[in-house]
Amino acid sequence: xxxxxxxxxxxxxxxxxxxxxxxxxxxxxxxxxxxxxxxxxxxxxxxxxxxxxxxxxxxxxxxxxxxxxxxxxxxxxxxxxxxxxxxxxxxxxxxxxxxxxxxxxxxxxxxxxxxxxxxxxxxxxxxxxxxxxxxxxxxxxxxxxxxxxxxxxxxxxxxxxxxxxxxxxxxxxxxxxxxxxxxxxxxxxxxxxxxxxxxxxxxxxxxxxxxxxxxxxxxxxxxx
Amino acid sequence: xxxxxxxxxxxxxxxxxxxxxxxxxxxxxxxxxxxxxxxxxxxxxxxxxxxxxxxxxxxxxxxxxxxxxxxxxxxxxxxxxxxxxxxxxxxxxxxxxxxxxxxxxxxxxxxxxxxxxxxxxxxxxxxxxxxxxxxxxxxxxxxxxxxxxxxxxxxxxxxxxxxxxxxxxxxxxxxxxxxxxxxxxxxxxxxxxxxxxxxxxxxxxxxxxxxxxxxxxxxxxxxxxxxxxxxxxxxxxxxxxxxxxxxx
Numbered sequence: 001x002x003x004x005x006x007x008x009x010x011x012x013x014x015x016x017x018x019x020x021x022x023x024x025x026x027x028x029x030x031x032x033x034x035x036x037x038x039x040x041x042x043x044x045x046x047x048x049x050x051x052x053x054x055x056x057x058x059x060x061x062x063x064x065x066x067x068x069x070x071x072x073x074x075x076x077x078x079x080x081x082x083x084x085x086x087x088x089x090x091x092x093x094x095x096x097x098x099x100x101x102x103x104x105x106x107x108x109x110x111x112x113x114x115x116x117x118x119x120x121x122x123x124x125x126x127x128x129x130x131x132x133x134x135x136x137x138x139x140x141x142x143x144x145x146x147x148x149x150x151x152x153x154x155x156x157x158x159x160x161x162x163x164x165x166x167x168x169x170x171x172x173x174x175x176x177x178x179x180x181x182x183x184x185x186x187x188x189x190x191x192x193x194x195x196x197x198x199x200x201x202x203x204x205x206x207x208x209x210x211x212x213x214x215x216x217x218x219x220x221x222x223x224x
Numbered sequence: 225x226x227x228x229x230x231x232x233x234x235x236x237x238x239x240x241x242x243x244x245x246x247x248x249x250x251x252x253x254x255x256x257x258x259x260x261x262x263x264x265x266x267x268x269x270x271x272x273x274x275x276x277x278x279x280x281x282x283x284x285x286x287x288x289x290x291x292x293x294x295x296x297x298x299x300x301x302x303x304x305x306x307x308x309x310x311x312x313x314x315x316x317x318x319x320x321x322x323x324x325x326x327x328x329x330x331x332x333x334x335x336x337x338x339x340x341x342x343x344x345x346x347x348x349x350x351x352x353x354x355x356x357x358x359x360x361x362x363x364x365x366x367x368x369x370x371x372x373x374x375x376x377x378x379x380x381x382x383x384x385x386x387x388x389x390x391x392x393x394x395x396x397x398x399x400x401x402x403x404x405x406x407x408x409x410x411x412x413x414x415x416x417x418x419x420x421x422x423x424x425x426x427x428x429x430x431x432x433x434x435x436x437x438x439x440x441x442x443x444x445x446x447x448x449x450x451x452x453x454x455x456x457x458x459x460x461x462x463x464x465x466x467x468x469x470x471x472x
Contacts, residue, residue: 119315122275123374126309127329127381128301137328141319219319220363 005189012180012190020173020197027093027172028159034098035154039105044135046106047113057106064103070164072096077168093165097158105147105154112147113139145216152209156202163198173197225284226251226416227385232271232281232292234264241267242278243440249385249418254411256427256448257420259437260463265420266312268437269387272418273309274300286384305334308378312390314370316362316377322349323358326377334381341380348376352406368399372406379410386410388419404430424467428452436460 042057064072077092087095116139124134166175177194181187227249234242241264249255257265270276271292272283281292285306290299316325326345330336336344349355352372362370371391378386391407392400404423408430411417421427427434427448434451436444436459444451444460455461 117315119311119313120317122309123311123315123317123377124329125275126273126304126307127377128305128333129329130301130333133332137332138317138319145319219361 005186008180008184008186009189009193012177013193015180016173016176016194016197019171019176020201023170023172024159024162024174025201027090027097027162027165027170028155030094031097031101031162032155032158034094035100035102035105035158036151038098038102039109040140042102042106043109043113046110060099061103061106064100069096069100069161070167072100073164073168089165089168089170092168093162093170097161097165101154101158101161105151108147108150108154109143112143112145112150115146116142148212148216149209152205152212156205159201159205160198225249226253226286227272228284229272229292230282230284232268233279234267234271234276234281235279241440242271245281245437245440245442247435247442247445249416251384251416252414253433254415254417254431255419255433255435256431257418257435257437258422258424258427258463259443263437264440265437266389269389269418269420273304273307273387275309305381306384308381308383308386310371310374310378310386310388310391313394314362314367314374316370316374318362321359321361322354322365322373325362325373326380329377329381344380345376348379349373351379351409352376353402366399367395368402371395371403375403375406375410385416385418388417388421390420390422392421392423436463438463 042060045053045057073093073096076087076096077089080087120138120142121131121134124138129137162172163174165172166178169175171179174194177190181190184190225248227247229245229247232242232245232247233240245264245268247255247268257269259265267276271278271281274292274295278292283290283292283303285303290303295303317328320328323342323345326348327338327341330341330344331338346355346358349358352375354369354372354376357365357369357373362373365373375386375391388407392403395403400423404426407417407419407426411430417431419426419431431448434445434448435442436451436457438459444455444457446456451460452464455464
């Protein structure tokens with residue numbers, strides 16, 4: 001490797017990492033929090049078979065899963081202003097990422113809810129608990145454990161997906177790499193470098209996932 | 225009369241499972257509900273606690289009338305405070321410890337203070353011989369132990385009657401005894417119990433009365449002793465014979 005390239009990589013590394021920590025990570029965390037909220041609400045509505053709302057949820061999942069994420073981003077950021085709806089780039093990204101991943105996660109959460117035996121609900125009723133109490137203390141915690149690997153997957157995929165926000169002017173880690181590259185023109189080196197930083201972030205998440213799974217395993221095997 | 229069920233009817237997809245069941249329970253009764261598989265025993269028991277909505281029927285409990293088809297949510301909640309249910313497959317809360325399984329209904333359902341609930345729970349667990357496993361999770365227990373915890377959970381709510389739905393049917397043969405002996409102790413202590421079971425020794429020696437069902441109807445009911453020694457109906461006789469045959 002020549003000295004110039006090495007110098008560029010060493011100079012750019014703290015900048016990229018800085019944008020990663022200050023923008024990519026918060027963008028991921030906020031989007032994921034929104035997605036989690038949406039997915040639990042949507043899954044609960046379907047689990048409890050609430051009539052009209054259930055149709056709306058099916059419709060939402062159908063639309064979101066059936067259209068590309070990039071198109072959704074551009075529609076919200078570049079398209080909606082023509083309809084008088086102006087949203088700043090960062091919140092627009094959070095909104096789109098949240099609603100997008102939320103649809104996928106809702107299916108994971110719904111599947112996990114349905115895997116919890118109906119007997120748990122019946123037992124709760126018989127000792128005088130209300131539906132909400134049973135959901136909160138018994139069914140949701142068990143469903144969360146089942147859904148945890150799938151949700152971790154979503155989080156990892158979302159972290160990488162935030163690079164798409166660069167296309168709607170959000171100055172996050174990847175866009176910063178393209179900006180630096182515009183000055184020095186070292187595509188191979190810079191994009192490899194930014195890829196490695198994403199890889200490091202994802203490795204950290206995978207590691208956290210493993211710890212989480214161990215914690216959740218405390219109450220033992222999957223028995224009916 | 226503590227409990228009286230009248231004309232309980234239920235169909236699933238047009239198939240009549242209960243064709244008008246009547247039952248009378250006095251305080252302290254231990255009633256075994258017997259009958260071949262598919263006779264509607266379990267469905268009947270579930271209807272009494274609104275785990276299943278009957279198509280028609282009336283329940284009189286402590287003089288209070290409940291419509292088994294149309295009772296309101298508040299009525300059902302009030303009724304369930306006086307009853308407890310033990311399931312065939314235990315249905316312990318899998319994410320809760322033994323102690324939490326018993327206290328949860330007390331702290332959340334009955335809004336009891338934590339220490340008071342714990343005290344009651346430990347006492348109930350002592351009664352079933354499980355007080356030494358307070359912090360175990362259900363998956364760490366044998367089926368017999370889980371069922372005993374489930375019985376403790378039922379006892380903790382100090383119910384007036386406990387419904388047992390085939391409490392030993394899911395157990396390995398060597399584990400049945402420990403559950404039955406706990407039930408026998410309860411019966412001797414005067415607990416009112418309604419037990420759907422295939423355990424003939426329990427029905428004969430512990431229960432005071434028998435309700436024999438077949439095809440969604442009550443064929444015969446009466447004192448256990450009379451039922452086993454001098455069954456009146458031909459189908460009861462055939463049922464008892466078939467069980468004796470199966471034993472051989």
